Amino acid sequence: MPSEPNVPTNPVPRSVPTNPVLEELPSYFTQTLNDALERGSLVDFSVGDPHEPTPGFIRQALVDALTPQSSYPSAAGQPALRRAVAEWVARRHGVSVDPDTQVLATAGSKEAIFHLPLAVVDPGGMRRRVLWGEPGYPIYDRGTRFAGGLSDPVTLRAEDGWRLELGDLGPDRLQGASIAWVNYPHNPTGAAVDLDYYRQQVAVAREHGLLLASDECYQEIWFDQPAPSVLEACDGDLTGVIAVVSLSKRSGMTGYRSGALIGDAALLARLRRLRVTTGSGSPDFVQAAATAAWGDQGHVDERRSVFGAKRAVLLAFFEQTGIEVSGSDATFFLWFRAPGGDDAAYGQALIDAGILATPGRSFGPGGTGWMRLALVPTVEACRAAVERWQAAIADGRLPV
Numbered sequence: 009m010p011s012e013p014n015v016p017t018n019p020v021p022r023s024v025p026t027n028p029v030l031e032e033l034p035s036y037f038t039q040t041l042n043d044a045l046e047r048g049s050l051v052d053f054s055v056g057d058p059h060e061p062t063p064g065f066i067r068q069a070l071v072d073a074l075t076p077q078s079s080y081p082s083a084a085g086q087p088a089l090r091r092a093v094a095e096w097v098a099r100r101h102g103v104s105v106d107p108d109t110q111v112l113a114t115a116g117s118k119e120a121i122f123h124l125p126l127a128v129v130d131p132g133g134m135r136r137r138v139l140w141g142e143p144g145y146p147i148y149d150r151g152t153r154f155a156g157g158l159s160d161p162v163t164l165r166a167e168d169g170w171r172l173e174l175g176d177l178g179p180d181r182l183q184g185a186s187i188a189w190v191n192y193p194h195n196p197t198g199a200a201v202d203l204d205y206y207r208q209q210v211a212v213a214r215e216h217g218l219l220l221a222s223d224e225c226y227q228e229i230w231f232d233q234p235a236p237s238v239l240e241a242c243d244g245d246l247t248g249v250i251a252v253v254s255l256s257k258r259s260g261m262t263g264y265r266s267g268a269l270i271g272d273a274a275l276l277a278r279l280r281r282l283r284v285t286t287g288s289g290s291p292d293f294v295q296a297a298a299t300a301a302w303g304d305q306g307h308v309d310e311r312r313s314v315f316g317a318k319r320a321v322l323l324a325f326f327e328q329t330g331i332e333v334s335g336s337d338a339t340f341f342l343w344f345r346a347p348g349g350d351d352a353a354y355g356q357a358l359i360d361a362g363i364l365a366t367p368g369r370s371f372g373p374g375g376t377g378w379m380r381l382a383l384v385p386t387v388e389a390c391r392a393a394v395e396r397w398q399a400a401i402a403d404g405r406l407p408v
């Protein structure tokens with residue numbers, strides 16, 4: 009009998025190596041939220057992606073810019089877009105910036121925040137740390153770790169108005185860091201700061217040779233007084249300072265992906281070089297829509313008043329029930345203490361009552377005991393949620 013031909017057997021499949029940073033990423037409350045959403049009929053205050061339509065003139069600008077031929081977008085952003093951003097900075101903040109050297113277009117602020125440490129952090133150096141406040145937006149941490157830096161979260165507290173005060177950290181911690189992220193108006197607490205706050209942080213950052221990176225993506229969602237920018241606190245010298253801005257919240261353009269970095273020209277020159285490699289420029293038709301959006305302030309004021317109306321409904325309810333609200337000066341988030349003290353348990357009880365909110369611990373351990381509401385549902389849906397909430401309190405399903 010001829011022997012069986014020597015057929016090579018397939019090697020046993022092995023999984024490819026994994027970046028340990030990816031494996032370490034915490035899984036957020038998202039799965040629980042998704043499971044709850046699948047059950048339907050919930051009023052959803054969980055994700056910060058409001059449903060108000062993008063203004064018609066912005067959509068039209070995108071359509072008008074669709075060309076028969078498609079080309080790669082420029083990494084730095086179209087000159088017209090950078091000019092529109094510079095003009096907005098001048099109008100809104102009274103600061104003059106050079107659109108050629110002090111503005112860089114980005115595909116929203118998330119990727120800009122994620123990529124920034126790649127241009128700043130030396131993974132083998134003495135200043136590997138990146139400071140950021142927690143509870144907070146998780147991308148400061150993730151961008152740092154994927155860039156080989158050390159994430160150094162600073163716990164924020166209600167009694168400090170959820171402010172990250174660099175001056176309280178001590179020289180060793182400051183001099184071991186290359187970037188300090190601040191984010192006001194703040195996600196998740198909605199806390200706002202004044203110009204003096206920025207002046208102090210700029211002074212500390214400069215004294216210790218840190219980049220002060222200010223995530224200002226909620227800057228246009230204010231209620232009592234316009235939120236200032238770090239750019240106003242620099243007396244015309246933007247060295248060592250960068251502001252990250254976005255059209256997502258300002259203009260209802262989360263799906264378009266457009267924002268900008270504004271500040272230190274030397275750093276932006278480095279980022280330009282980096283961003284040629286990352287390939288993260290927005291398509292040209294999005295950049296045209298973004299140019300139109302930065303040029304108009306009326307739609308921003310209208311959006312602000314819509315969020316103001318939703319906010320008033322919920323704040324009146326909190327006041328009437330005695331639920332403690334903290335921060336919540338600006339942004340479309342409301343931040344309140346979980347009655348009973350356990351945010352995860354309260355989040356679950358709220359789901360059972362037909363309302364979806366995010367337990368504060370999803371934004372870091374410093375958020376434990378707190379809850380975040382994103383004012384995403386319509387005003388009518390906010391009223392319906394309040395009725396459900398009141399009914400669940402009345403029959404003892406929710407503590408107060």
Ligand SMILES: Cc1ncc(COP(=O)(O)O)c(C=O)c1O
Binds near residue numbers: 118191267
């Ligand atoms: C604090 C903060 N920064 C940045 C972003 C990213 O926004 P975008 O990438 O849409 O500009 C978000 C999104 O929710 C955020 O909450």
